[in-house]
Amino acid sequence: MENNRFGSRSASPTRHSTVDEPALPRAPFYSNRSARNSPQPLRSTLTWEERETRITTNDALHVTTLVRFDAVLASIQALPRTFRCEPLTTLAKRISYLPDSGSPARFDSVVVAIRDLPIEYGSEPLAALAYQIHVLPGAEREARFDGVFWAIGKLPAERRSWLLEALGIRIFHLPVAARKRGFDSLFKAIGELPVEHRSGPLSALADGIANLAKAAQSEAQAAVDAMRSAVVDDLLGARLGRKSAAMRAA
Numbered sequence: 001m002e003n004n005r006f007g008s009r010s011a012s013p014t015r016h017s018t019v020d021e022p023a024l025p026r027a028p029f030y031s032n033r034s035a036r037n038s039p040q041p042l043r044s045t046l047t048w049e050e051r052e053t054r055i056t057t058n059d060a061l062h063v064t065t066l067v068r069f070d071a072v073l074a075s076i077q078a079l080p081r082t083f084r085c086e087p088l089t090t091l092a093k094r095i096s097y098l099p100d101s102g103s104p105a106r107f108d109s110v111v112v113a114i115r116d117l118p119i120e121y122g123s124e125p126l127a128a129l130a131y132q133i134h135v136l137p138g139a140e141r142e143a144r145f146d147g148v149f150w151a152i153g154k155l156p157a158e159r160r161s162w163l164l165e166a167l168g169i170r171i172f173h174l175p176v177a178a179r180k181r182g183f184d185s186l187f188k189a190i191g192e193l194p195v196e197h198r199s200g201p202l203s204a205l206a207d208g209i210a211n212l213a214k215a216a217q218s219e220a221q222a223a224v225d226a227m228r229s230a231v232v233d234d235l236l237g238a239r240l241g242r243k244s245a246a247m248r249a250a
Contacts (some may be wrong), residue, residue: 053083060091066102069094073109077116085121088113092128096135104140107132111147123159126151130166134173142178145170149185161197164189168204172211180216183208187223195234202227 046054056075063069069091076087092110095103110129114122129148133141145167152163164186171182183205190201206224209217 049080049083052079053087057087057090060087060094063091063094064097066098066106069098069102069106070109073106073113077113081117082121084113084117085124088117089125089128092125092132095129095132100137104136104144107136107140107144108147111144111151114151119155120159122151122155123163126155126163127166130163130170133170138175142174142182145174145178145182149182149189153189157193158197160189161193161200164193164201165204168201168208171205171208176213179208179212180220183212183216183220187220187227191227195231198227198231202231 052075056072056079059068059075060072063072072087072091076084076091079087088110095107095110098106107129110125114125114129117125126148129144133144133148136144148163149167152160152167155163167182168186171179171186174182186201186205190198190205193201202224206221206228209220209224212220
């Protein structure tokens with residue numbers, strides 16, 4: 001156990017057993033709460049939105065109960081849509097501190113909140129959720145994996161690579177019977193990326209092959225090897241094509 005000024009925290013990534021506390025009323029941005037809780041001094045040059053975003057992000061950083069999670073999420077949703085990314089990402093990372101009884105529903109509530117963001121702001125909170133799948137109760141993980149995967153598919157192709165990589169790392173946290181389906185879904189999605197964006201998620205997927213059922217490992221390895229070879233050939237061909245075009249232009 002490690003103690004800090006915010007109270008006792010376990011070093012383990014597993015959740016913390018907590019009792020819900022009453023929701024605290026929101027103070028206006030000009031109150032002493034701004035100076036007391038802000039991670040950095042608030043300057044008069046900050047806009048109202050910037051001040052509220054900073055305060056709300058700091059509130060999210062200390063969430064350990066279901067009541068506080070819901071209260072902070074409501075505060076985030078009161079911000080202009082373009083200011084929600086940072087506090088929502090911070091709040092998603094606090095799911096591991098929630099009790100099992102409420103963490104799946106709060107995971108889902110963050111997914112819903114991400115859908116309301118402008119598309120270019122969704123990547124970071126989605127990545128934070130991908131890294132929280134393993135702290136959910138085992139029976140709840142597959143559906144949340146699918147939810148994050150679906151949301152990633154709504155992003156432009158060039159924004160999906162590192163998110164698919166994050167999910168690929170998490171396949172072994174799924175029930176054994178669900179891993180091959182998760183593998184196949186990710187493999188297909190990787191094949192839809194621009195060729196130069198495939199290497200990272202493909203490597204993450206390859207690293208997880210040993211966690212598939214024995215009967216599925218050979219087929220999965222052959223598929224990954226074939227895509228890797230195609231990626232190398234495509235990248236090499238593109239490079240030679242550019243070199244040939246430069247020589248002709250010289």
